Amino acid sequence: MPLLTLLHIAFRSLLNRRVTAILTLLSIAISVTLFLGVEKIRAGAQAGFASTVSDTDLIVGARSGAINLLLYSVFRIGDATNNVTWETYQDIVARPDVAWAIPISLGDSHRGFRVVGTSGAYFEHYRTGDHLPLAMAEGRAFDGLFEAVIGADVAGALSYQIDQPIVIAHGVGAVSFANHDNLPFRVVGILKRTGTPVDRSVHVRLEAIEAIHEGWSGGAAPRGAKRLSADEVAALDLEPESITAFLLGLKSRIAVLRAQREINEYRQEPLLAIIPGVALTQLWEVVSVAETALSGVAAFVILTGLFGLMTNILTSLNERRREMAILRSVGASVRHVFVLLVSEAVILAFVGAVLGLLLVQLVIFVAAPIVVDATGVHIGNAGLTMFDLQTLGGVIILAGVLAGVPAWRAYRQSLADGLTVRI
Amino acid sequence: MVSLRDLSFSWDGTKPILEIPSLELARGETLFVRGSSGSGKSTLLGLIGGVLLADRGELAVLGTSLSSLNARARDRFRSDHLGIIFQMFNLLPYLSVIENVSLACRFSAKRTKAAIAGGGVEVEAARLLEGLGLDRSLMRRSVTALSVGQQQRVAVARALIGSPEIIIADEPTSALDEAHKAKFIDLLMSECAARGAALIFVSHENSLSDRFDRVVDLAELNQASQLEPA
Numbered sequence: 214m215p216l217l218t219l220l221h222i223a224f225r226s227l228l229n230r231r232v233t234a235i236l237t238l239l240s241i242a243i244s245v246t247l248f249l250g251v252e253k254i255r256a257g258a259q260a261g262f263a264s265t266v267s268d269t270d271l272i273v274g275a276r277s278g279a280i281n282l283l284l285y286s287v288f289r290i291g292d293a294t295n296n297v298t299w300e301t302y303q304d305i306v307a308r309p310d311v312a313w314a315i316p317i318s319l320g321d322s323h324r325g326f327r328v329v330g331t332s333g334a335y336f337e338h339y340r341t342g343d344h345l346p347l348a349m350a351e352g353r354a355f356d357g358l359f360e361a362v363i364g365a366d367v368a369g370a371l372s373y374q375i376d377q378p379i380v381i382a383h384g385v386g387a388v389s390f391a392n393h394d395n396l397p398f399r400v401v402g403i404l405k406r407t408g409t410p411v412d413r414s415v416h417v418r419l420e421a422i423e424a425i426h427e428g429w430s431g432g433a434a435p436r437g438a439k440r441l442s443a444d445e446v447a448a449l450d451l452e453p454e455s456i457t458a459f460l461l462g463l464k465s466r467i468a469v470l471r472a473q474r475e476i477n478e479y480r481q482e483p484l485l486a487i488i489p490g491v492a493l494t495q496l497w498e499v500v501s502v503a504e505t506a507l508s509g510v511a512a513f514v515i516l517t518g519l520f521g522l523m524t525n526i527l528t529s530l531n532e533r534r535r536e537m538a539i540l541r542s543v544g545a546s547v548r549h550v551f552v553l554l555v556s557e558a559v560i561l562a563f564v565g566a567v568l569g570l571l572l573v574q575l576v577i578f579v580a581a582p583i584v585v586d587a588t589g590v591h592i593g594n595a596g597l598t599m600f601d602l603q604t605l606g607g608v609i610i611l612a613g614v615l616a617g618v619p620a621w622r623a624y625r626q627s628l629a630d631g632l633t634v635r636i
Numbered sequence: 637m638v639s640l641r642d643l644s645f646s647w648d649g650t651k652p653i654l655e656i657p658s659l660e661l662a663r664g665e666t667l668f669v670r671g672s673s674g675s676g677k678s679t680l681l682g683l684i685g686g687v688l689l690a691d692r693g694e695l696a697v698l699g700t701s702l703s704s705l706n707a708r709a710r711d712r713f714r715s716d717h718l719g720i721i722f723q724m725f726n727l728l729p730y731l732s733v734i735e736n737v738s739l740a741c742r743f744s745a746k747r748t749k750a751a752i753a754g755g756g757v758e759v760e761a762a763r764l765l766e767g768l769g770l771d772r773s774l775m776r777r778s779v780t781a782l783s784v785g786q787q788q789r790v791a792v793a794r795a796l797i798g799s800p801e802i803i804i805a806d807e808p809t810s811a812l813d814e815a816h817k818a819k820f821i822d823l824l825m826s827e828c829a830a831r832g833a834a835l836i837f838v839s840h841e842n843s844l845s846d847r848f849d850r851v852v853d854l855a856e857l858n859q860a861s862q863l864e865p866a
Contacts (some may be wrong), residue, residue, distance in 0.1 A: 218742040222728070229730035535725050541687060542722070543794070544715020544743035546708055631679050631687035632720060633804075 244518035245569025268340035274458035276483035278496040296455035330422030352402035420451035483499035558616030643693035655859035671854035686710030715744035719795025726791035747798020764793040792834035
């Protein structure tokens, strides 16, 4: 009975001081929104990150670092330090345990988007997310030499349709002065959005990469008679000399570690084979430092909100001595005074945290589709998670503990004042 | 009802500020305690109310020795058996008139029970307020809308609800103007009499004392040196 009475009194007392109560409550709500928002974005980013590539057993490239290889082969960030020869590629693909292989040749771009030279296996075996194959939004996979398939972001950003002619630039800058403009490509397919770097890639045949570099030497464009036309190029032998990297699917997952070791010990050429899941985890550890820092800042914002709550109650104490004396006169004990003040803090923290929780759900619900459309990045899903509830509980408990400071002060004050009404 | 014998109280344990050889209050008696500020009246009320504990001596209320109870039990004892009226600002500003009156029952099961026997806490509160001349229309109003005189009558209703045995009034009339003082005391005394409650009325205003059964002067009663922190 007294606890309910005290909660009722605490509530009415807060209502009486509603302006400061609402401000305190909002500061807690906003800090909780921030904290949970950071966590939701982190979880979304991590999930999106892990789903960049799936069902690939090994990624093989020239020997460098695992993260570097992952970055250029899957994320299309940075450059390979060296290539893999075509002979080596064929040698490894011929292994009995290999089910499929996707060659990747990088180094060119189209208006800032990376050009990926590959084979038809790319559309057949490349998987993202939860084992999702690539699907065409429009058109078809490339077949002819100068046909290109573009990702959803490329199509969106450049407003490209099927049959759009495109010129590939030498190198990977957004603005390029060396263009393969003698050999234009034609868009034949636009991929559905995947939320991965595939969306930002232009895919062409491996042979086309070879073709457009025919006659180039030392990074300089061919001149005069060396500038070939499409027909002249088509007549050439376009078997590539080397590729940048390749993805492997094995017949049995059990064979992965052995295949990895054997490729790493390949005698003819120094190679590096990585397991995508392992490398993704390593890379995430690097990236997540920033996320952890952000979470830390957000946690301190919550703490600041709760200190504000504590200060608010503490400063109200002097003007409320009369209130305490009245309660004492009708039989409240000093413990009741203590509980009353802790209840006030808990009520504010509870309402504030719930408000913050609803706010973050609303923001995610409204913003997530917009952000995915604009950037392809998933910022998490609306919906209550265990972490949300733990945060809610943590904020309430912490508020209760911090409120112990003003409550203890009121307890002492009340003990000293007794039934004397001080104003 | 109240029995004090050789009572001594000090804040620091060495220099007593209140020393009363003997004071008795009979059932239903009205006692006027004359005392100016500094005479130790707050201390005396604190002792009877059970928020202070005497260093020495005997203080029994309704036959119960307060020094034999722990702090919580004394708080419960106060809520069950005492109704207290202050000088002014008796009411919680964020509760309505009727909620302020029923507040006294919230901390006391005994007084809740007594009020329910009288028809229910709110019914009893309304009846008391009407008896004290407060209109029914005021009952759901905020107490801040009331005049000082009305507020003091609400405080009386709160002290009386659930029929506690002893009413303690600490300068309840000092904020009222002369015309209302006499009327207020008449109302207070008739309500106490109707419910058989004893009344301890502390005031420095001598003019009010002739209405009481008995008058004591705290300055004469208190043997300690007359220096209480104001």
